[in-house]
Amino acid sequence: MTASFPQYGVCMKTPKRIVPLVEDGVVDEVLRQLMSGKEATVYVVRCGKDIRCAKVYKEVAKRSFKQAVEYQEGRKGRNSRRQRAMEKRSKYGRKQQEEAWHNAEVDALYKLERAGVRVPQPFGCFDGVLLMELVTSEEGEVAPRLNDVVLTREQALEDHAVMMGYVIKMLCAGLVHGDLSEFNVLVDDYGPVIIDLPQAVDAAANNHAKSMLERDVNNMTAYYGFYAPELLTSRYAEEMWALYESGDLHPESELTGLFEDDEAEADVDAVLMEIQAAMKEEEERLARIQTANEPEV
Numbered sequence: 001m002t003a004s005f006p007q008y009g010v011c012m013k014t015p016k017r018i019v020p021l022v023e024d025g026v027v028d029e030v031l032r033q034l035m036s037g038k039e040a041t042v043y044v045v046r047c048g049k050d051i052r053c054a055k056v057y058k059e060v061a062k063r064s065f066k067q068a069v070e071y072q073e074g075r076k077g078r079n080s081r082r083q084r085a086m087e088k089r090s091k092y093g094r095k096q097q098e099e100a101w102h103n104a105e106v107d108a109l110y111k112l113e114r115a116g117v118r119v120p121q122p123f124g125c126f127d128g129v130l131l132m133e134l135v136t137s138e139e140g141e142v143a144p145r146l147n148d149v150v151l152t153r154e155q156a157l158e159d160h161a162v163m164m165g166y167v168i169k170m171l172c173a174g175l176v177h178g179d180l181s182e183f184n185v186l187v188d189d190y191g192p193v194i195i196d197l198p199q200a201v202d203a204a205a206n207n208h209a210k211s212m213l214e215r216d217v218n219n220m221t222a223y224y225g226f227y228a229p230e231l232l233t234s235r236y237a238e239e240m241w242a243l244y245e246s247g248d249l250h251p252e253s254e255l256t257g258l259f260e261d262d263e264a265e266a267d268v269d270a271v272l273m274e275i276q277a278a279m280k281e282e283e284e285r286l287a288r289i290q291t292a293n294e295p296e297v
Helices: 016-023 068-072 080-088 091-115 153-172 209-227 229-233 236-246 268-293
Strands: 029-036 040-047 050-057 122-125 129-133 185-188 191-194
Touching (some): 016 050, 016 129, 040 129, 091 122, 091 129, 091 153, 153 191, 153 209, 153 236
Antiparallel strands (some): 040 050, 050 129, 122 129, 185 191
């Protein structure tokens, strides 16, 4: 007997990309479309007695995410043939790059779940369709996005601290979200849940990681700061990155939100003198070598 889920309405026609999952018995039926964004369309689906969501990634030509190259910097293919094809942008390479984009979110979800970051539980990616937990309230209603939630000052301060803790755990796990904002955070009965991670970058291998982290943190601080203005003068991003670079950041690090710029200016004249001295020393060394190699008359 099929379970009834009246809060999700009447079942809809199965989207083409989800048909193989239905045929393979991974998904039983599609209940409704949940949302459609720049990267994917998300559906509420039934898998046996469980209600989950299926994230169907849009084809690259239909995506509006313009900075894919910037986000993919530092990512490596799973084998050298795939990596070479991706670099050459061949048809096979583009297909592999799309798979890598999809798999990046699955890998990030598993990694962050292990790191103690609240993210939807993943159940696998099947040919461009990511099956994962549907985040809901205790009553079974779909959890709203942060931008749809009204907060008190106390809630804003508490949830901001939670989010900073999650960003620290992500960074300690080697990842930066790269597109974190009030639109990529859900709020259930237990607090914020981070979503949308296909663009997550390797903190050590991507040259844009620092600026992306700063944008992520500043986005969240600005949003929570609307309800708790005292947050607007904090400098969590700079404090966090400085600890990360020095090797002093750990998952349980407690931040202060305070950071002082290094006001010690470089002595340009001294640097130039050192360069000139090194150049002169090198010229003298080369001259000695040339003299030693000249034939005796």
